[in-house]
Amino acid sequence: MRFFRPLHCLSHGKQMPTAEFTSQLPGHVDEGDQGVNAMQWLHKEPVLVTVSGDGSVGMWDVTLGQPCVRHIFTHNRCANAVAVAPNDEYISTGGGDQKVVSFLFGHLVSLL
Structure with missing residues (x-):
């Protein structure tokens, strides 16, 4: 049996309680x-796009030691879904604020 070690632990907010963060109470998650x-x-780059309950979108280049390359707040309530166009040109998110937000990935690349 093979054992795998995580490459990165990606978090939009504060760290979840683990053995590394023993100052937190078991089962307690920090506010926020x-x-x-x-x-x-993404289809053509090693970038993972995530959406969070705080309404934000995270873009993570998993080849980097500090993988968060963009953190964008797109919704004023929970972001629930993300879709990437097959050519990686557009990214869209859907949220609890009843909005779908789309943005052009090409413009974000220049900001990375």
Whole structure:
């Protein structure tokens, strides 16, 4: 049996309680940590797009030691879904604020 070691632990908010964070009570999550609701890989680059309960979109280049390359707040309530166009040109998110937000990935690349 093979054992796998995580490459990165990606978090939109504060760290979840683990043995590393023993100052937190078991089962307690710091206020502001809303979890990750959905994720989607880009098709042509090693970038993972995630959406969170705090309404934000995270873009993670998993080849980097500090993988968060963009953190964008797109919804004023929970972001629930993310979709990436087959050519990676557009990214869309859906949220609890009853909005679908779309943005052009090409413009974000220049900001990375």
